[in-house]
Amino acid sequence: MIPLLDLNLEYKMFKSEIEQSLYEVLKSGSFILGDKGKELERSIAEFIGTSHGIGLANGTDALLLSLEALGIGHNDEVITTTFSFFATAEVIARVGATPVFVDIDPVTYNMDPLLLENVITEKTKAIIVVHLFGQPADMDKILNISKCYNISVIEDTCQSIGATFGGKKVGSFGDTGCFSFFPTKNLGAYGDGGMVVTNKQYINEKICLLRNHGCEVRYIHNEIGTNSRLDELQAAILLFKLKMLNEWNLKRGKLASRYTHYLKPHLKTPVVACGRSHVFHQYCVELDDRDELALFLHKKQIATGIYYPVPLHLQEAFQYLKYKEGDFPVAEETSKRILALPMYPLMTKNQQDKVISSINEFMSGER
Ligand SMILES: *Cc1c(COP(=O)(O)O)cnc(C)c1O
Numbered sequence: 001m002i003p004l005l006d007l008n009l010e011y012k013m014f015k016s017e018i019e020q021s022l023y024e025v026l027k028s029g030s031f032i033l034g035d036k037g038k039e040l041e042r043s044i045a046e047f048i049g050t051s052h053g054i055g056l057a058n059g060t061d062a063l064l065l066s067l068e069a070l071g072i073g074h075n076d077e078v079i080t081t082t083f084s085f086f087a088t089a090e091v092i093a094r095v096g097a098t099p100v101f102v103d104i105d106p107v108t109y110n111m112d113p114l115l116l117e118n119v120i121t122e123k124t125k126a127i128i129v130v131h132l133f134g135q136p137a138d139m140d141k142i143l144n145i146s147k148c149y150n151i152s153v154i155e156d157t158c159q160s161i162g163a164t165f166g167g168k169k170v171g172s173f174g175d176t177g178c179f180s181f182f183p184t185k186n187l188g189a190y191g192d193g194g195m196v197v198t199n200k201q202y203i204n205e206k207i208c209l210l211r212n213h214g215c216e217v218r219y220i221h222n223e224i225g226t227n228s229r230l231d232e233l234q235a236a237i238l239l240f241k242l243k244m245l246n247e248w249n250l251k252r253g254k255l256a257s258r259y260t261h262y263l264k265p266h267l268k269t270p271v272v273a274c275g276r277s278h279v280f281h282q283y284c285v286e287l288d289d290r291d292e293l294a295l296f297l298h299k300k301q302i303a304t305g306i307y308y309p310v311p312l313h314l315q316e317a318f319q320y321l322k323y324k325e326g327d328f329p330v331a332e333e334t335s336k337r338i339l340a341l342p343m344y345p346l347m348t349k350n351q352q353d354k355v356i357s358s359i360n361e362f363m364s365g366e367r
Pocket residue numbers: 058059060061084085087088130156158159179180181182192193194
C-alpha cells in the first residue's frame with residue numbers, strides 16, 4: 001500500500017532523538033508553559049521572521065484567538081475563501097461574526113484578490129487569507145486592498161509553513177500568521193498543537209492572556225479567555241522536527257517537480273505562481289473523471305485524497321448564510337475535479353514511480 005502520507009517512517013528514522021527529547025521533558029516535570037514551549041515560540045518566530053510566537057493547543061485556536069485579539073465579533077464581517085478546510089470559516093462564526101466568501105483563482109486555488117473589493121462593506125473587519133496546499137496567496141494585491149480599506153489580515157498558514165512570497169515567509173505579512181502542528185502538517189507534532197506569530201506587541205500580549213484563562217498572575221483573571229496551551233512534550237518533538245523542516249520541504253518540492261514532469265502531458269498539474277515558493281503540503285491534480293481515477297488507484301493499493309469535496313459556502317453548517325450552488329463556480333468545479341496524490345518527504349522514488357505509471361495506465365485508457 002502506498003499511503004497518502006506516512007508518519008511512521010520518520011519516527012522510525014529518528015526514534016532515538018525523538019525519544020530522547022521526550023525523556024528530557026518527562027524528567028523535567030514541567031509539562032505546560034515551560035522552557036521547551038518558550039524555545040519553540042522563539043524558534044518559529046525567528047524562522048518566519050516575526051517578533052513573537054505564541055504556542056497554542058491547535059491551529060483552529062490560532063485563528064480563533066487572532067480574531068478575538070483583533071476585537072472581531074458580533075455584527076462584523078470577515079472575508080475568506082470558500083475553498084479551504086472548514087476551520088478557516090468556522091472560527092469566524094464562532095466569534096459571532098459573519099463569514100463572507102469569495103471564489104478562488106483556478107491556478108493557485110487561493111482566494112482571487114480581484115473579487116475582494118466587491119464584497120467589502122462597512123462591516124468588513126478582516127480578511128482570513130489561506131495559503132492552500134502550501135502555495136502562498138497573492139499577498140501584494142491582498143495587502144494593497146486591506147490597507148486601502150483599513151481591514152486586518154489574518155494568514156491561515158496551517159498548510160504552508162516555510163513557503164515564501166517575494167522571498168518573505170508567509171505568516172509574516174498579516175496581523176497574525178496561524179500555524180497548525182496537527183500530525184499530518186509539514187511540521188507536525190504527535191498530537192495537536194498550534195501557534196500564532198505576529199509583529200504586534202498588543203496582539204502578543206492579548207493572545208498570551210487569552211490562551212491561559214485571561215490570567216497573568218495566578219488566580220487573578222483580567223478577562224474571559226480559554227485553555228489553549230501547547231504542551232511541553234509536543235514542543236520538544238516540534239523543536240527537533242523544525243531542524244529538518246527546510247530539508248523536508250525541499251524534498252516535497254523535488255517529488256512535486258518529478259510528478260509534474262511525468263503527469264503534465266495527461267492532466268492538470270500544480271502551477272507555482274511567479275515570485276512564490278510552494279511547500280507542497282498537498283500535491284493535487286485535476287481531471288474530469290477524478291472519481292474513476294481514485295478508484296483505479298485504490299485498486300492498485302495507492303491512496304488518494306479529496307481536498308475539498310464540498311466548498312464552504314455549500315456546507316450544511318453555513319446554510320444560514322443563504323449561499324447557493326453556482327455562487328462560486330471555480331471552487332465548485334475544482335471540488336469535483338481535484339485529487340491529492342501521495343506526498344511525504346520520505347516517499348521513495350520507487351513508490352512515486354508506481355503512482356506515476358498507474359496514472360499513465362489509467363489516462364491511456366488501459367483500465
Ligand atoms: C489544519 C488546518 C486548520 C486547523 O488546524 P488544527 O490544528 O487541526 O486545528 C485550519 N486551516 C487549515 C487550512 C488547515 O489545513
